[in-house]
Amino acid sequence: MYQLFFGLKEKPFRITPDPRFLYLSEKHAEALDHLTYGISQGEGFMVISGDVGTGKTTIIRSLTERLDASRIKTAIVLNPLLEIEDLLKTILEDFGLSPKGNSKKELIDQLNAFLLSLTRGGIKAVVIIDESQNLTSDLLEELRSLSNLETDQEKLLQIVLVGQLELWNKLNSPALRQLKQRISVNYCLEPLSLKETKEYISHRLSIAGSRGNLVFSTRALRLIHKVSRGIPRLINLLCDRTLLVLYLDQKTQVLPGHVRKAIESLRGGQRPTSVFREIFFRRLAFGGVGGLVIFLGTLSLLWLSPRNNTTLEATIISGEAPKTQSSVAPVRYSVHISSFRKEKLVEQAIEKIAREGLEAFGMAVQLPDTGTWYRILVGQYETREEAQNLANRLRENGLFPYSVVTSIPQRTPINKPEIKGSTP
Structure with missing residues (x-):
């Protein structure tokens, strides 16, 4: 809606991850370096954790793009709410194989044979499990047993667990003590600093085609960082709404007042906990025709709750x-x-x-x-x-x-x- 007015090729603050807009803060770059090094050294378990919206998916995408596909095979599990047999089938399928059995033993034997064939060709295998906080303790223990697949010289499988902060509540339990001892890389993603928030916004505007005519004032940037707490996903939400407010005002410099109007336009929207860990806003504000347009735009940011086959x-x-x-x-x-x-x-x-x-x-x-x-x-x-x-x-x-x-x-x-x- 506002792209033409600001001379942008596309919207700079979309919620969906896009590798073209990749911005690695110092902490994100460190996490990526740790993962890359751990995989190159054949480490067993690696853990990346962080709050909702801090960029865990970005790290996964960046990691898979960085790894040499000819030397490292990766399987990504996006839905870990599975039984061990289903998890094994998912891993095999993402490695490009058709599962040849239904029992755990048959599936592990097939996976082991595949991993041995990779090792003979000098190829490593990595399984990345997103949303790992949803794994049960029993399933985490099953994953530990998979790390026992090895030759005399090296492990056949490396496992990267990616999840929210609750993941460590499970890993710290006495029942998973052996698994925790095998974690060689452990990195927690942190929100962006004020400086990084400024760089993040500038980077996304540049990729979207901005030629410098769209400017965020220093005070506006400080307010955005304060309200978003430096969480990239919330920065995107607030900046997108701020640009809409700016467009309605027919201005090209973002001032604190524009950010405050954007905040007001977002207030009252109830979002699923998968996006916000808390109720971010408490009331809804309207104001004239412009307020209506802002409000209508606000609705576009409200996710529908998870799909459900239950009759309603x-x-x-x-x-x-x-x-x-x-x-x-x-x-x-x-x-x-x-x-x-x-x-x-x-x-x-x-x-x-x-x-x-x-x-x-x-x-x-x-x-x-x-x-x-x-x-x-x-x-x-x-x-x-x-x-x-x-x-x-x-x-x-x-x-x-x-x-x-x-x-x-x-x-x-x-x-x-x-x-x-x-x-x-």
Whole structure:
């Protein structure tokens, strides 16, 4: 939305990791160097830990790009919530093999034979397990046993555990004492310093095509660092919103006031704990048409809760429902743009959107595991194609990149229909 105004080729502060935007702070570079050295020396276990959003995924991607693929084979496990047999199958498949058995012994034998063949060719094997804090103690102990696969000269398999800080709570347990003793590289990623935050922002702007006409004042940078606590993911969220505020103000220099407006526009959004370890903001602020636009942009940063195949029940909770007429054809589809935990926030949002002539309404969705979520939906259509066209436009303009089509009941008065869905 703001790229053309600032002369940027693309958005500089996207949430998704992109190797082109890689910025290695001193601590990140040290962690990467430690991992690279540990793998080159054939170390057994290595651990990289850090809080949510501190760049663990960046380290993994950088490591795999740095390693010589002709001399080091890597397997990456992204979902460690598995039984040992499933974990072994995942490792084999990521090494490019088809599992030839179902029992643990059969799978370990196949893995061992493969690793021996690599060793004979002078090739090392590394398994990287992301989100390792989700591994059970039993599964961690099984991984320790895999490190026993070795020849007289060297270990056949190296294992890198990457996870949140809770990982060390498990590794410090008496039951995993032997595993902890085998950890040769242990590095904890830290948030960026103020200096590194400045460099991080400047680096991303440069990669996105900035020619120096977009400037963050020193005080604005200090405020961004203070609020984000130097966590790269939060820096991205806040900087993206700040640029939107700056665009609405038709300015090219970011001042503390722009950052404060961005913070206000983000307040009230409830985000999953996989992104924020705490409730980052406490209330929602609106202000005129500009405030509405900022608010609409804010919704694009609110992740939908994890997908779930469980049947859900939802009720329309707010919004101006169309008048019921017997001749009105059923409407089956709408566009889901965001979800909130608090019903009051949805009602405020819908009221504001309605005053600008947009059709929006809310639905309460009951999830078995996480309780009630409140959806905001836009538009009501008879065909999925019509709704998909709207969703595409909302995503393309950058305001609602997570817009998805969802089925809804026919046009009926508030608090009457029930629907089934897969997300809150």
